[in-house]
Amino acid sequence: MAALLDVKDLEMRFGSRLIQRQVSLTVERGCIFAVMGGSGCGKSTLLKHLVGLLPPAGGTVTYDGVDFWASDEAQRRQLRSRFGMLFQSAALWSSMTVLENVCLPLAEQTTLNAKEREHKAREVLEWVGLAAYADFWPADLSGGMKKRAGLARAIAGEPPLLFLDEPSAGLDPISSRRLDDLILDIRERTGAAVVFVSHELPSLFAIADDSIFLDADSKQPIAHGRPRDLAGTADHPTVRAFLHREVPPPSPNETVST
Ligand SMILES: Nc1ncnc2c1ncn2[C@@H]1O[C@H](COP(=O)(O)OP(=O)(O)OP(=O)(O)O)[C@@H](O)[C@H]1O
16 A cells, blocks of 8 residues: 655755755654754755645655646645644634634535534544633634644644644643644544654654654755654764754864864
8 A cells, every 4th residue: 555645855945955855755644753853954845845835846745646746736635635734833813713713624624514513623622622712812822722723723624644843832841742642642533644843852752653854964864763763873963963952063064163
């Protein structure tokens, strides 16, 4: 059976500027996959190539054997309807209540009627601990609650694949831990695979089954594997520095003063 998501030899560029090349990864059903790397190495850009927001300069992104970027617009729309997404800002509609925000993708992605949509949205808000906040406006939620509401919206249609860009950025350690537990719980309940970008070591070690590390200097991946394992086995100094929070080694382009 084809992998849920298979990325081969992706090349990422903005104009003539190379961001990453030779990016290959596979995500199987139920896998929690992390995208790691220093600031500006191309993690968010990779996510945009994967969800169909930005065409890559080369390589393939295949879902269940279907080549996304070689598909026509109708096929792409159909593939996109299987993704749940949470970008950094949570991007809730400010003029809609929390409940209305969660109902919105259900109207777009499912054939449920209005009553069924509301029932499902309330159930999902219960999962993320926001049942009592259904009628709140996004502006009246804390940062962590907004993330959880964004996650509720992303998972409401029970998509087989979730993309989360730095879901715990800006959260205190307890809220961050809660979000990790929630992601594990969602995988357990729905069987979804999760691709997430994160700098947070506790999250990476607690929930990621597999990962790729994008290097800003060589502009290519320099490690693959479970972050917890890589912390012990990676021999590239940049990966070790990231996973052990050491001062990174100077890049080849930097002059070191003595
Ligand atoms: N629309 C764009 N046009 C041109 N360059 C861009 C564009 N978006 C991002 N870049 C550049 O591409 C590189 C990768 O950006 P990206 O946001 O993917 O990095 P990142 O790894 O997610 O960074 P961070 O961890 O800081 O969020 C950066 O140098 C950025 O300046």
